[in-house]
Amino acid sequence: MQQIIYFFIRNKNFLLFLFLFAISLFFTIQSHTYHSGKFVTSANFLTGGIYSFESSISDYFGLEKQNLKLVEENKRLRTQLSQLTENVTAKVEDSIFLNSRFRFRTAKVINNTYSKSKNYLTLNRGAIDSISIDMGVISPKGIIGIVNATSENYATVLSILNTESQINARLKKSNHFGSLVWNTKDPNVAQLIDIPRLAPVVIGDTVVTGGRSTIFPEGVLIGTIKDYNLEEGSNYYDLDIELFNDMTNLRHVYVIENLDAEEILELENAVDDVEQ
Amino acid sequence: MLNNDFFINTVRFIALVLLQILLLNNINFMGYINPYAYITFILVFPLNANKSLLIFLAFLLGLTIDMFMDSGGVHAAACSFIAYIRPWILKFSFGVSYEHNTIRIGKTSMAQRFSYVGVMVLLHHFILFSLEIFSLEHILLIVKSTLFSGIFTILIVLGLIILFSRKN
Structure with a gap:
């Protein structure tokens, strides 16, 4: 017994180190699995508070660019709106536009990373603003990521620039769909994989979200095809997608809630249960 | 004296x-190179202080940074590791004289100081990027990030030490 105690006293530094190292590894591995309840996130009172403080100062430096972006979006929305009103008067009533399945909330990015292999953003909205896990996040120019943790006042977003991220996307022209992933090389270029070789792929074509998940509405802009690669003997294309979003410069974003998500998931789960 | 050390290290x-x-x-x-100069805290922590305390504080420091960067526990792991092996690196760089409490990091020769800071920073960065990227496939990316970020960090750490070393 005494020997054991001596052993502990002699090696107390090593044991302490091993213990703390094991805890760190546990946190690390946990962060590599997609949205299991995390302990260490920047969506908490202290970190969120300091990041809001930082963003309240740094906001001023980007005002001009952000305004330009919003003006651009306004312009685009106005053209769409005018087209829409023309259509509505022509086609009488179209209830699709009246009760949309999706609800949009605005939020501001208070922290953004893009230089690591697993990147996250922090937003200044949280559970108190009805933000919850698995809501989609887009900017005026296109898709950004998916909410993966929330606290009362803040939320973190799994960016599309994260090796864990996999989002259903399709070619706008032909409806062939694949998965949007990221190879960590360039924050402006993501990869679209598993596009069948039958699909007509042309450089410069637009890629949009597929609408097969309950997270994003169909047709949210992602980017344009920059390059493609068809490996010999493979039935699938690997595409390089130039993102519309400048992921290094984000401020105002929209969080999308799918009002039918719960119902859809419930139904799908019920079907799965029956099959088992 | 103890209170003074406590205050300085908290700040x-x-x-x-x-x-x-x-x-x-x-x-x-260049798009992705960031220095991680916060480890200066571990490098200049009083050389004769309790080693267990340093390991624990280093873990806490790493975890704080992890919390801000949403990186799980990679900084905490790398920090507790270099805090644990610090005595050996000190012996390697400064010889046995450090054990007699006769040296101050601000007063050592440039070559000794450089080897101490260099070894510590590169070890820290290597563990950091290995855990963050977490795949042997990207070993080249790990080495590249370690080297580039490391050089950047070493410069800033040496700068900080020169800037804040007390002149007697």
Whole structure:
């Protein structure tokens, strides 16, 4: 017994180190699995508070660019709106536009990373603003990521620039769909994989979200095809997608809630249960 | 004296965390190179202080940075590791004289100081990037990031030490 105690006293530094190292590894591995309840996130009172403080100062430096972006979006929305009103008067009533399945909330990015292999953003909205896990996040120019943790006042977003991220996307022209992933090389270029070789792929074509998940509405802009690669003997294309979003410069974003998500998931789960 | 050390190290802890998250994390030199100079805290922690305390504080420091960067526990792991092996690196760089409490990091020769800071920073960065990227496939990316970020960090750490070493 005494020997054991001596052993502990002699090696107390090593044991302490091993213990703390094991805890760190546990946190690390946990962060590599997609949205299991995390302990260490920047969506908490202290970190969120300091990041809001930082963003309240740094906001001023980007005002001009952000305004330009919003003006651009306004312009685009106005053209769409005018087209829409023309259509509505022509086609009488179209209830699709009246009760949309999706609800949009605005939020501001208070922290953004893009230089690591697993990147996250922090937003200044949280559970108190009805933000919850698995809501989609887009900017005026296109898709950004998916909410993966929330606290009362803040939320973190799994960016599309994260090796864990996999989002259903399709070619706008032909409806062939694949998965949007990221190879960590360039924050402006993501990869679209598993596009069948039958699909007509042309450089410069637009890629949009597929609408097969309950997270994003169909047709949210992602980017344009920059390059493609068809490996010999493979039935699938690997595409390089130039993102519309400048992921290094984000401020105002929209969080999308799918009002039918719960119902859809419930139904799908019920079907799965029956099959088992 | 004890109180004085306690105060200085608390201020240093907070100041280095703030410096790291508000300034250094936003540098993104050439797109992805960031210095991680907050480990200065571990490097200049009093040489004769309790080793267990240093390991624990280093873990806490790393975890704080992890919290801000949403990186799980990679900084905490790398920090507790270099805190644990610090005595050996000190012996390697400064010889046995460090054990007699006769040296101050601010007063050592440039070559000794450089080898100490260099070895510590590169070990820290290597563990950091290995855990963050977490795949042998990208070993080249790990080495590249370690080297580039490491050089950047070493320069800033040496600068900080020169800037804040007390002149007697």
